[in-house]
Amino acid sequence: MAIKGDLTKARLAESMLQLIQTSGYSGTGLNAVIEHASAPKGSMYFHFPEGKEGLGVAAVELAAKQFEALIAEAAVSAGSAAGAARATIEALADIVSESNFRLGCPVSVVTLEMGAESERLRRACAAAFESWIAPTSALLEANGVDASEARSLATVVVSMIEGAVIVSRAMQSTQPLVSAADVVADLIDQRCKPVGGMR
Amino acid sequence: MAIKGDLTKARLAESMLQLIQTSGYSGTGLNAVIEHASAPKGSMYFHFPEGKEGLGVAAVELAAKQFEALIAEAAVSAGSAAGAARATIEALADIVSESNFRLGCPVSVVTLEMGAESERLRRACAAAFESWIAPTSALLEANGVDASEARSLATVVVSMIEGAVIVSRAMQSTQPLVSAADVVADLIDQRCKPVGGMR
DNA sequence: GTCTATACGACGATAGAC
DNA sequence: GTCTATCGTCGTATAGAC
Numbered sequence: 279m280a281i282k283g284d285l286t287k288a289r290l291a292e293s294m295l296q297l298i299q300t301s302g303y304s305g306t307g308l309n310a311v312i313e314h315a316s317a318p319k320g321s322m323y324f325h326f327p328e329g330k331e332g333l334g335v336a337a338v339e340l341a342a343k344q345f346e347a348l349i350a351e352a353a354v355s356a357g358s359a360a361g362a363a364r365a366t367i368e369a370l371a372d373i374v375s376e377s378n379f380r381l382g383c384p385v386s387v388v389t390l391e392m393g394a395e396s397e398r399l400r401r402a403c404a405a406a407f408e409s410w411i412a413p414t415s416a417l418l419e420a421n422g423v424d425a426s427e428a429r430s431l432a433t434v435v436v437s438m439i440e441g442a443v444i445v446s447r448a449m450q451s452t453q454p455l456v457s458a459a460d461v462v463a464d465l466i467d468q469r470c471k472p473v474g475g476m477r
Numbered sequence: 478m479a480i481k482g483d484l485t486k487a488r489l490a491e492s493m494l495q496l497i498q499t500s501g502y503s504g505t506g507l508n509a510v511i512e513h514a515s516a517p518k519g520s521m522y523f524h525f526p527e528g529k530e531g532l533g534v535a536a537v538e539l540a541a542k543q544f545e546a547l548i549a550e551a552a553v554s555a556g557s558a559a560g561a562a563r564a565t566i567e568a569l570a571d572i573v574s575e576s577n578f579r580l581g582c583p584v585s586v587v588t589l590e591m592g593a594e595s596e597r598l599r600r601a602c603a604a605a606f607e608s609w610i611a612p613t614s615a616l617l618e619a620n621g622v623d624a625s626e627a628r629s630l631a632t633v634v635v636s637m638i639e640g641a642v643i644v645s646r647a648m649q650s651t652q653p654l655v656s657a658a659d660v661v662a663d664l665i666d667q668r669c670k671p672v673g674g675m676r
Numbered sequence: 677g678t679c680t681a682t683a684c685g686a687c688g689a690t691a692g693a694c
Numbered sequence: 695g696t697c698t699a700t701c702g703t704c705g706t707a708t709a710g711a712c
Contacts, residue, residue, distance in 0.1 A: 286695090302590030304503035307687060318697045323689075325695095330688065380593040386640075389647045390586035391501030394579040403647040430656040433644065437653050438633070441585075441640025445632065448588045448602040454636050457629040465660065485677090506705060517679045518707090524677095528707070679712080686705070694697080 287325040289315045291336040298337055298384040303391045303399075308333075334388060335402045341384045342406035349413055359421045360466040363414075367439060367459040371452045374443060379450045386440050410436050422471030431469060435462050486524040488514045490535040497536055497583040502590045502598075507532075533587060534601045540583045541605035548612055558620045559665040562613075566638060566658040570651045573642060578649045585639050609635050621670030630668060634661050 293315035297306040308330055312319050326332040349366055356362035374381055385406045392399040415432035419425055442458035492514035496505040507529055511518050525531040548565055555561035573580055584605045591598040614631035618624055641657035 300593045302501060302503055302586075304501055305590055305594075308689085309686075319689090320691095320697050321695070382589040382592070385647075386643050387501075387586065387589040389643050390581040390589065391504055393581070393646050394499045395504075400647060400649075404649070407644050407647050430652075431660075433653050434637070434641075434656050434660045437640035437644045437657055438637045439640065440643055441636035441638065442633075444585050444588050444639055445606050445636045447592050448584075448599060448606050450599075450603070453629075454632050457633050458636055461630075461633045461664065465664075507707085508704080519679050519709095520677070522707075677712105679710105681709085681711100683708075684706095687703080688701105689703105690701075691699085692697105693699100694695100 286315070286317050286321050287336075290317055290322055290325060290333065291340050294333045294337040295340050295384055298334075298387060299381045302387050303334055331396055331398060334392070334396075334399055338385055338388055338399065338402040338406050342409045346409050346413065349410060353413070353417050358467075359417050359470055360463040362417060363435060363466055364459050364463045367442075367455055367462065370439065370443065371446070371455040371459070374446055374455065375452050379447045382447050383440055383443050386444065407436060418466065418470070421466075423469050427469065431465065435465075438462060485514070485516050485520050486535075489516055489521055489524060489532065490539050493532045493536040494539050494583055497533075497586060498580045501586050502533055530595055530597060533591070533595075533598055537584055537587055537598065537601040537605050541608045544605075545608050545612065548609060552612070552616050557666075558616050558669055559662040561616060562634060562665055563658050563662045566641075566654055566661065569638065569642065570645070570654040570658070573645055573654065574651050578646045581646050582639055582642050585643065606635060617665065617669070620665075622668050626668065630664065634664075637661060 290311060293311050294306065297310055297314060301310075308319070308322065311333065312322050322333070323329065326336065348369060349362075352362040352365040352369070353359075356365050385403050388399055389403040393403065394400075411429070411432045414435055415425075415428045418428035418431055423431065438458050438461070439455075442454045445454040446452055489510065492510050493505065496509055496513060500509075507518070507521065510532070511521050521532070522528065525535065547568060548561075551561040551564040551568070552558075555564050584602050587598055588602040592602065593599075610628070610631045613634055614624075614627045617627035617630055622630065637657050637660070638654075641653045644653040645651055
């Protein structure tokens with residue numbers, strides 16, 4: 279019967295993730311999480327004996343995996359590094375606007391709220407950003423960008439996406455994300471040497 | 478005796494601003510604010526009868542003014558639009574690293590935490606971003622960038638700075654901010670036509 | 677305008693039956 | 695593993711003296 283327990287655990291992490299996106303970490307109460315996940319409080323403390331912090335780490339790790347998958351998908355289906363970046367940002371813009379600008383990046387908000395108070399959560403956020411920067415950097419390298427420049431450019435791309443999501447939310451407009459997509463695509467095209475037929 | 482009262486009010490907003498930067502909006506309790514400001518709770522509700530939300534709006538407006546001043550200062554002292562952007566980001570990198578990566582942007586975190594729950598706070602954040610985008614755009618226009626391109630580029634620059642602050646905090650490194658400064662300077666130089674001797 | 681005392685709810689966490 | 699009842703604390707907000 280480990281299966282049922284694991285499902286409950288996954289549902290709790292998923293609920294925490296969703297609630298963090300709209301209300302932040304401190305603003306998300308465990309009562310709201312267990313209600314959203316339809317799980318009793320006892321189960322929560324069974325699966326996450328370290329309490330809210332453990333649940334927060336699980337939510338950040340889940341968010342990391344989900345966005346990593348979005349990046350990997352775009353990298354495969356797009357014809358170029360610039361196209362992959364554009365596709366990723368456009369997918370994000372759709373998510374944000376379809377939520378009526380109520381969803382933001384859970385990793386950003388946890389970094390800002392808890393980075394100074396919980397070393398565990400800060401590390402989880404750093405790992406999440408790293409898990410997006412690394413594949414982006416690898417994709418750039420595969421397109422002929424030098425290793426150190428690829429790393430730096432990948433960091434910039436991830437930073438820009440995070441920032442554009444926030445400004446888009448505040449303004450309730452996808453314009454900041456659309457502009458970011460244009461600039462990122464330009465930036466990548468400029469630095470990619472034509473390699474292996476990709477451009 | 479309006480003077481003394483105004484000072485108390487300003488001190489409360491300043492305390493709220495500082496605490497939001499390290500602990501977020503929901504994570505900042507009013508008890509902590511009044512203690513930090515050395516003001517009694519009664520004074521807080523006298524100066525901010527709308528409670529925490531009003532205090533939050535005041536903190537966001539204060540942050541907007543402060544960073545606006547930093548931008549204006551850089552615009553005057555730097556020799557070019559690109560130089561002004563670089564100076565601004567470097568000043569920001571100093572602030573973040575000198576705080577041991579404990580400070581973040583109060584506007585970003587309020588947007589992410591409260592954007593979906595309080596229309597007043599969301600508007601205050603949108604106005605804050607606008608107050609940074611507008612002068613940046615104006616500076617770009619003064620350097621020969623078309624109006625609509627200037628607006629879009631200014632939005633990208635502000636987004637990138639916001640994102641780079643977050644990633645820098647998570648990673649406890651100024652590298653994301655330094656890379657952002659380089660890219661922003663490049664971006665602006667590329668789009669500025671030499672006008673009025675500025676380059 | 678300033679300050680203290682307090683109301684009342686929500687929070688995270690735990691105990692213990694099942 | 696699941697669930698309920700409950701603890702103590704802290705949150706925001708208010709009342710009323712000064």
